[in-house]
Amino acid sequence: MKSTISPALQNLALQLFKIGAVKFGDFKLKLHEQYPDAPLSPIYFDLRVLRRFPEAKKAAVDVYEELLKGIKFDLLADIPTAATPFVSSLSDRLQIGVVTPRMDNKAYGSGASVDGMLSTDEGKTAVMLDDLITKATSKIEAANALKEKKLVVSDIVVLIDRQQGGREEVEKNGYTLHAAITMTELLEFYRENKSITPEQYIDITTRIEALNKFIN
Numbered sequence: 001m002k003s004t005i006s007p008a009l010q011n012l013a014l015q016l017f018k019i020g021a022v023k024f025g026d027f028k029l030k031l032h033e034q035y036p037d038a039p040l041s042p043i044y045f046d047l048r049v050l051r052r053f054p055e056a057k058k059a060a061v062d063v064y065e066e067l068l069k070g071i072k073f074d075l076l077a078d079i080p081t082a083a084t085p086f087v088s089s090l091s092d093r094l095q096i097g098v099v100t101p102r103m104d105n106k107a108y109g110s111g112a113s114v115d116g117m118l119s120t121d122e123g124k125t126a127v128m129l130d131d132l133i134t135k136a137t138s139k140i141e142a143a144n145a146l147k148e149k150k151l152v153v154s155d156i157v158v159l160i161d162r163q164q165g166g167r168e169e170v171e172k173n174g175y176t177l178h179a180a181i182t183m184t185e186l187l188e189f190y191r192e193n194k195s196i197t198p199e200q201y202i203d204i205t206t207r208i209e210a211l212n213k214f215i216n
Helices: 007-018 047-052 054-068 084-094 137-148 166-172 183-192 198-215
Strands: 022-027 041-045 075-078 098-101 125-129 152-161 176-182
Touching: 007 047, 007 054, 007 176, 007 183, 041 198, 047 054, 047 084, 054 084, 054 152, 054 176, 075 084, 084 098, 084 125, 098 137, 125 137, 137 152, 137 166, 152 166, 152 183, 166 176, 176 183, 183 198
Parallel strands: 075 098, 075 125, 125 152, 152 176
Antiparallel strands: 022 041
């Protein structure tokens, strides 16, 4: 096991594998909407399933808490809906409020574009959390929604970086990405602890390389 991977992160990686949140096969990703002829992905992360497994969910929240150390913020912001259960638990644990940018237009009630925001929150710093990053479209849209309401957004925190252009896009737009682990590191961890065979590792990484070459 890599010494650079913290015990909390090792626990999360094992939990993800145990509950089937990491799937191997042939998958279309959101990026295939832009690149319909791209090779299918040999790996898919279904982190939404963590909400069904309290032990795995707690492992994710532990890693988020670890990632947030050293980041200055006044509010947590979840990108709906994948990160919402984790951010709710983090809010309870850290005793810090949550704001949620709406990704649709609310034409009724208060018409709020950011749920949970108070008038006294203008000028406060919100740290955005999501489950993973492939491309950065939804992250940038959410950050812009928060900034339109005069919140300060500098940092975006995710569990997994799929290394398919998201980090570069985030940084190009002036934000800092904090990812617990990259897809490469996670696959190496699974190979080292024999969750996947060396042959599986070679096949998966070769196919990922072909996909990345197509989209880049």
